Amino acid sequence: MSLTLYHCAHARSLRPLWCLEEMCLDYELVNLPFPPRVFAKEYKEINPLGTIPFLVDGPTKMSESSGICFYLTEKYGPTDLALSVEDANYGSFLNWLYFSDATLTFPQTLVLRYTQLEPEERRIPQVAGDYSAWFAGRLRHVEATLADREFLVADRFTIADIAIGYALHLATRLPPLENYLGPHASAYLERLRARDGFQRALKKQNT
Numbered sequence: 001m002s003l004t005l006y007h008c009a010h011a012r013s014l015r016p017l018w019c020l021e022e023m024c025l026d027y028e029l030v031n032l033p034f035p036p037r038v039f040a041k042e043y044k045e046i047n048p049l050g051t052i053p054f055l056v057d058g059p060t061k062m063s064e065s066s067g068i069c070f071y072l073t074e075k076y077g078p079t080d081l082a083l084s085v086e087d088a089n090y091g092s093f094l095n096w097l098y099f100s101d102a103t104l105t106f107p108q109t110l111v112l113r114y115t116q117l118e119p120e121e122r123r124i125p126q127v128a129g130d131y132s133a134w135f136a137g138r139l140r141h142v143e144a145t146l147a148d149r150e151f152l153v154a155d156r157f158t159i160a161d162i163a164i165g166y167a168l169h170l171a172t173r174l175p176p177l178e179n180y181l182g183p184h185a186s187a188y189l190e191r192l193r194a195r196d197g198f199q200r201a202l203k204k205q206n207t
């Protein structure tokens, strides 16, 4: 096995980094400045998209954070971090994995871009406001789900919690969204952040 993960501190690559730590796999971590497209131009020779994460596993190359977590559990499991297709919660498990980036992190990215990343003259408060409201609406589904459970599916910690937990972590780091989490989501995020695997992942970052 020869796994290499390209990462920027607190970016979406934290999902696979956290997963690698929870699974205690051997891997090489390459920490990059953000955005690598600007500050590590040579990175485009490795990942032409210029985005992170990027996982290299022999001939396998992947650029989707939740998809990489799924790949790691399938390829290097069995592990309790994943559910099998026979599990009654399998559909829900997959739905949370896709929901994490397509529905939660997508609006967060627009808020980040139009409040912080763009130069002052290109910032657009209306975009930030509209997509903050979008995020708040989608977050209600997470808050309601966590009202009666500790983890999202199957009464145990899985990569669905890594994928969704990262979006909650990012929200607390984005000023327009930092106070958006309800009491259940906030308590859940604190439980996730207390995990050894998450703490080890944070220590591997360049901050």
Ligand SMILES: N[C@@H](CCC(=O)N[C@@H](CS)C(=O)NCC(=O)O)C(=O)O
Residues within 6 Å of the ligand: 011, 012, 013, 035, 036, 037, 050, 051, 052, 053, 063, 064, 065, 066, 101
């Ligand atoms: N859907 C992808 C999105 C990857 C992505 O856009 N990553 C962002 C950082 S969180 C990035 O690399 N942005 C820098 C850029 O676009 O130049 C995923 O889930 O990993």
